[in-house]
Amino acid sequence: xxxxxxxxxxxxxxxxxxxxxxxxxxxxxxxxxxxxxxxxxxxxxxxxxxxxxxxxxxxxxxxxxxxxxxxxxxxxxxxxxxxxxxxxxxxxxxxxxxxxxxxxxxxxxxxxxxxxxxxxxxxxxxxxxxxxxxxxxxxxxxxxxxxxxxxxxxxxxxxxxxxxxxxxxxxxxxxxxxxxxxxxxxxxxxxxxxxxxxxxxxxxxxxxxxxxxxxxxxxxxxxxxxxxxxxxxxxxxxxxxxxxxxxxxxxxxxxxxxxxxxxxxxxxxxxxxxxxxxxxxxxxxxxxxxxxxxxxxxxxxxxxxxxxxxxxxxxxx
Amino acid sequence: xxxxxxxxxxxxxxxxxxxxxxxxxxxxxxxxxxxxxxxxxxxxxxxxxxxxxxxxxxxxxxxxxxxxxxxxxxxxxxxxxxxxxxxxxxxxxxxxxxxxxxxxxxxxxxxxxxxxxxxxxxxxxxxxxxxxxxxxxxxxxxxxxxxxxxxxxxxxxxxxxxxxxxxxxxxxxxxxxxxxxxxxxxxxxxxxxxxxxxxxxxxxxxxxxxxxxxxxxxxxxxxxxxxxxxxxxxxxxxxxxxxxxxxxxxxxxxxxxxxxxxx
Numbered sequence: 001x002x003x004x005x006x007x008x009x010x011x012x013x014x015x016x017x018x019x020x021x022x023x024x025x026x027x028x029x030x031x032x033x034x035x036x037x038x039x040x041x042x043x044x045x046x047x048x049x050x051x052x053x054x055x056x057x058x059x060x061x062x063x064x065x066x067x068x069x070x071x072x073x074x075x076x077x078x079x080x081x082x083x084x085x086x087x088x089x090x091x092x093x094x095x096x097x098x099x100x101x102x103x104x105x106x107x108x109x110x111x112x113x114x115x116x117x118x119x120x121x122x123x124x125x126x127x128x129x130x131x132x133x134x135x136x137x138x139x140x141x142x143x144x145x146x147x148x149x150x151x152x153x154x155x156x157x158x159x160x161x162x163x164x165x166x167x168x169x170x171x172x173x174x175x176x177x178x179x180x181x182x183x184x185x186x187x188x189x190x191x192x193x194x195x196x197x198x199x200x201x202x203x204x205x206x207x208x209x210x211x212x213x214x215x216x217x218x219x220x221x222x223x224x225x226x227x228x229x230x231x232x233x234x235x236x237x238x239x240x241x242x243x244x245x246x247x248x249x250x251x252x253x254x255x256x257x258x259x260x261x262x263x264x265x266x267x268x269x270x271x272x273x274x275x276x277x278x279x280x281x282x283x284x285x286x287x288x289x290x291x292x293x294x295x296x297x298x299x300x301x302x303x304x305x306x307x308x309x310x311x312x313x314x315x316x317x
Numbered sequence: 318x319x320x321x322x323x324x325x326x327x328x329x330x331x332x333x334x335x336x337x338x339x340x341x342x343x344x345x346x347x348x349x350x351x352x353x354x355x356x357x358x359x360x361x362x363x364x365x366x367x368x369x370x371x372x373x374x375x376x377x378x379x380x381x382x383x384x385x386x387x388x389x390x391x392x393x394x395x396x397x398x399x400x401x402x403x404x405x406x407x408x409x410x411x412x413x414x415x416x417x418x419x420x421x422x423x424x425x426x427x428x429x430x431x432x433x434x435x436x437x438x439x440x441x442x443x444x445x446x447x448x449x450x451x452x453x454x455x456x457x458x459x460x461x462x463x464x465x466x467x468x469x470x471x472x473x474x475x476x477x478x479x480x481x482x483x484x485x486x487x488x489x490x491x492x493x494x495x496x497x498x499x500x501x502x503x504x505x506x507x508x509x510x511x512x513x514x515x516x517x518x519x520x521x522x523x524x525x526x527x528x529x530x531x532x533x534x535x536x537x538x539x540x541x542x543x544x545x546x547x548x549x550x551x552x553x554x555x556x557x558x559x560x561x562x563x564x565x566x567x568x569x570x571x572x573x574x575x576x577x578x579x580x
Contacts, residue, residue, distance in 0.1 A: 056420045059577040081422035092413030094334065096341045108330040109423045111323065137341065153417070 007070065009034040009161050009192035010055060015064035017050055024050045025061075026216040032209070034160075037183070037193040039207035041200065041302070046213045048196035052165045055194065056086045069160055085154030085162045091146040092153070095139035099130050099149050102138060106156035117156075124152040128182070144175030151182065161192045168202060180205055200302060212305055219305045227301045234295040236269040236279060241287035249286050253279075269293070327424040331431025338405070339439060349401045350443040353394040354450050360386050360513065361454065368514060380455055387451045388539040389512025392532055394447050395476050396503040398440030399483040406432050406487025407496030416578060429484055429570055436480045437473070444472055458543040468542040471552075474559035475535045479503060481566030488573035506532045511540075531558035 010032040017025040024047045032038040042048050053059045055066060057077040065072070071079040086092070093102050100121055107117025125134045128148040133141060138149060147167060154162060164183070168176040183206055187193060197203055203210045204224045211221040220227055240246040240263045249265055250258050257266040269275050276293070339346050360368070361383045369382030409415055409428070418428055448456075460468065483500050490496035509527055510516065516527035527533060534554035541548035 058416060058419050078422040081420055084420065086417060086420045088413045088416055092417035094412070094414045096338050097334070101337065105330065105334060106421075108333075109327060109418070109421055111326060150413075157421075 007034055008032060008067075009036075010038070010066075010068050010194060012051075012055065012066045013064055015051070015054060015066065016062045017047075017054060017059075018062060024216055025054075028064075028213070028216070028218055030211065030218075032192060032194060034192050035187070035190050036208040037187055037195060037206050039203035039210045040194070040196045040213055041198070041203050041210055042196075042213035043198060047216045048198075048213055049165055051213070052086075052163050052194070052196055056084055056163045057081055058086075082157070083160045085157065085159035087147070087151045087154045087162070087164050087167055091150045093138045093146055093149050096137060098135050098137055099141070099145075100125060100134040102149060102153055103156055106153045110157040112156075120156055124155060128152045129178075142175075144171050144178065147171060147175070147179060148182070151179075155186075159191065161194065162186060164193060164195045166196055166198065168197070168199065176202075212302060214305070220301070228296050230301060230305075234269060234293065235266045236276065237264055237266050237290075237292045237294060238283075238288055239264045239290040241289055245287045249283055252282055252286075263289075266294075324424040324427070327427035328430040328434065331427045332434045335405075335431050335435025336438075339435065345401060346439055346442075349397050349439065350394075350446050352397055353390055353443060353447050356393055357386070357390045357447060357450060358454075360390070371514070371518070383451065383454065383456055384458075384544055385540075386513055387448070387456055388536045388543070389507045389510075390447055390451075391444055391472060391539060392475070392507040392512055392536055393504065394443045395440055395472065395479055396500070396507065398436055398443060398476065399479045399486075399500045399503050400497060401439065402432060402436040402480050402483035403487040403490065403496040403500045404493060405436070406484050407490050407493045410488060410578075411493065419578060426571060426574065429574060432484055432487075433477070433480050436483070437476055440476045440480070441473065444469075444476075459545055460543045464542045468539050471535060471538050471542070471555055471559075474556065474563075475532075478559045478562035478566060481563050481570055483566075485566050485570040485573060488570055506530060507536065511536050531555075531562065534558060 008031045010030060012028060012030040015025050015028040015030075016023075028047075028051065030038070030040075030051075040048050040051060050059075054061045055068060055073065057073050057080050060074060066074070068080045069083045071083075073080050094105065097105065103121035103124055104117050107120055110117075112120065125131050128151070130145060130149060130152070133145060138146060141149065151164070151167065167183070168179050171179065180202070183193060183195070193206075195203075195206065207224065209222065210224055210227060212219045212227075220230065222230075235257075238249065240249060243260070243263065246258070246260070246263050246265065250256060253265065253267055255268070258264075259266075267279060269279065280288075361379060365379040365382040365386070369378045369380070369385070372381055372385060406429075409432070415428060419425075458465075479500075483503075486499040487496045490499055507513065509523065510530055510533040511527065512532065516524050516533065519527055534551040535558065537546070537551035538548055538555045540546050541551065
């Protein structure tokens, strides 16, 4: 997707925040052009949620300047609030109210008037596939339904900028795909999306630009392809029948990364057919049980840039 | 966005939200209103005969004690309502929806005013029910309509005061359990005053406390208005206490709500 240069929807410079002496954000600079999707990617505790909280006027920064849709969040928070929609990491719905009542509550607080409020609530219920559950308390909704309602509530005021803090954490794969489609539709309507996620696949799927946040600082920023280019290429993983086969193959190939327990060798490769054929020719009739091709993905980028172990673990809270 | 009309509109919206909560959590409302009724019946029919004899009135007995204890039970109703308020506020603060409200261009204290108005409605309803039950079992005040109105006004003032204080309790508490404990002393205050027995009958230290604590002048004012006992300086003291507590509760609650909500 090409990005037409325009006024940034979000601009943050030198963002700092500490909680009780513990530095959470240590000088973060961000710029998100209008109508694009920006993904802030990072492990638990990296400062993603704190960043969203500051950008969405929930908390103040210790230092730095933030402008959302041209308004300064510290000096004119209400002007920012009027044009944003926020969907939090933990669902921000009133569980005692029904889905419809939640949406009308938002419409009332946006001072849309009774008729317009009801019209928008009905339209959002339909768009987010919540019509059947509209008259049931949100407490009875499934995780995916609550997230959809949550997002719908953020959209009642027709926001220009939408913040989504880990919108698919804890959702099943199907609900995740539904949410992705909803996000794509929003972008098609010209909305700017600021998304945090710990799923690299999600950033890869949705985002125009991705920033990696680690321990309060940005360690990399760019498009998914740019980031992938920053790390060494992919590899081919070969699993052998026994240790002798592994030994002899390792001697032949030399530069491979060896795992004696799994009986595997990892050989750097760009994964195309010609280089694969060449590799197999070199190994002759070695007993290869299994072969897999690994092209670089954002996981590799993340590991290379942050030295963090597996980040796909569910958050422990 | 902070103009008066938005302040009123947003508070009304939040009040509607509170009413819906009360309807869905009706058991809480029933409990908050039922407990004082049970206490009234307990004190009149179980303890009333004996306690009434101690009031030093030759007519004595249960009927006399019923008259005496009603203002005390009314204040228990107010104090119990406060416990409900603190719990409701604390529960609300743990919900993501309040964080959402903070990121919306609304009259900021409207979440709190919604709670206060909702709780006040609930408590006033409780006061009506308790008074109704008292009338049913023989409570016969000799108050004029103006005196009834004045008594209702004093009770509304103490309810407002205690409710704002409870909102602050609900905000300052780190957990819902803590929030339910913080207003507990309020429930005991009517006992440690002139609500259930005359303060003069208590030992010196306790009597001193009973005479100077805020619920006593409120009790005495309500009693005086409904039953024609001497009010004296109680009315002024009651109004002063109510105003003071309301102001402290309101400012404290605003301050607590305005601080950054995370960690």
